[in-house]
Amino acid sequence: MAKKIWLDDRLVDPQDAKVSVFDHGLLYGDGVFEGIRVYNGKIFEFDAHLKRLFESAKVIRLEIGKTFDQIKDATQKTADANQIENGYIRLVVTRGEGTLGINPFLCKKPLLFIIADGIQLYPEEMYEKGMRVISSSVIRNHIHSIPPQVKSLNYLNNILAKIEAIDYNVPEAIMYNHSGYVAEASGDNVFILKNGILYTPSIEAGALNGITRNVVMKLAKKEGIEVIEKNLTKFDLYVADEFFLTGTAAEVIGIVEIDGRTIGDGKPGKITKLLRSKFFEYTL
Numbered sequence: 001m002a003k004k005i006w007l008d009d010r011l012v013d014p015q016d017a018k019v020s021v022f023d024h025g026l027l028y029g030d031g032v033f034e035g036i037r038v039y040n041g042k043i044f045e046f047d048a049h050l051k052r053l054f055e056s057a058k059v060i061r062l063e064i065g066k067t068f069d070q071i072k073d074a075t076q077k078t079a080d081a082n083q084i085e086n087g088y089i090r091l092v093v094t095r096g097e098g099t100l101g102i103n104p105f106l107c108k109k110p111l112l113f114i115i116a117d118g119i120q121l122y123p124e125e126m127y128e129k130g131m132r133v134i135s136s137s138v139i140r141n142h143i144h145s146i147p148p149q150v151k152s153l154n155y156l157n158n159i160l161a162k163i164e165a166i167d168y169n170v171p172e173a174i175m176y177n178h179s180g181y182v183a184e185a186s187g188d189n190v191f192i193l194k195n196g197i198l199y200t201p202s203i204e205a206g207a208l209n210g211i212t213r214n215v216v217m218k219l220a221k222k223e224g225i226e227v228i229e230k231n232l233t234k235f236d237l238y239v240a241d242e243f244f245l246t247g248t249a250a251e252v253i254g255i256v257e258i259d260g261r262t263i264g265d266g267k268p269g270k271i272t273k274l275l276r277s278k279f280f281e282y283t284l
């Protein structure tokens with residue numbers, strides 16, 4: 001449980017971290033956020049996360065009203081106040097308090113809040129044995145709708161896919177775009193290995209430009225593995241030699257079954273395990 005929450009411009013006790021019912025983040029999902037890991041007391045890929053936050057805000061025409069360095073400082077202070085050695089930080093900027101209409105420019109001042117806490121997304125056993133997923137029938141937001149590159153507070157598209165996964169008794173769902181190509185998972189990026197080559201959908205297919213994705217691509221190249229960003233179909237996933245997801249919370253997790261098709265020998269693959277261990281080395 002978090003000890004202190006950053007609210008606007010200071011640290012407060014959790015019971016004092018209150019947001020107005022007129023906040024457009026709450027009324028309309030109008031805002032942006034980041035989820036960031038802390039490894040060994042160090043905020044992971046801090047600048048990349050902040051850059052993405054500012055880019056998300058720019059696209060939705062949200063003036064954060066604070067500089068990169070001010071947010072960096074507030075985030076660090078929140079991590080320190082909660083004595084987070086290994087954990088998770090949620091950084092949120094809402095449009096702020098406004099009227100009951102949707103006009104964002106009637107909101108007087110954006111609201112920043114930061115929560116630092118522990119995290120365990122999936123049980124340890126799932127990383128060893130691998131995860132089962134389904135293909136979602138929910139199409140990922142079109143890039144000309146709410147661009148999936150924007151990490152906005154409006155996650156209903158992903159939530160609908162997640163509900164479908166839960167209905168099928170699996171933790172994650174793969175989302176496809178309007179053309180039928182793989183976009184991403186409801187909360188993670190997608191990778192497959194086929195004949196020794198690593199493939200991942202390009203961002204234009206409708207994915208968040210994942211920070212973990214970028215780190216894993218870099219690490220794979222360093223290991224001499226060719227990495228190709230291209231359109232992937234359901235067929236490609238079904239016949240993959242290896243399959244894994246990447247994300248801040250999930251880190252690197254092997255997929256062993258999709259829509260009843262077993263991937264490889266039904267265990268997380270060799271390259272998946274290698275990249276997972278290289279990822280942890282990188283966090284040190």
Ligand code: PMP
Nearest residue numbers: 187188189208210211212247248
């Ligand atoms: N796609 C979606 C929809 C996400 O919400 C996330 C983050 N949980 C990711 C991909 C992975 O991005 P990152 O590695 O930056 O956490």
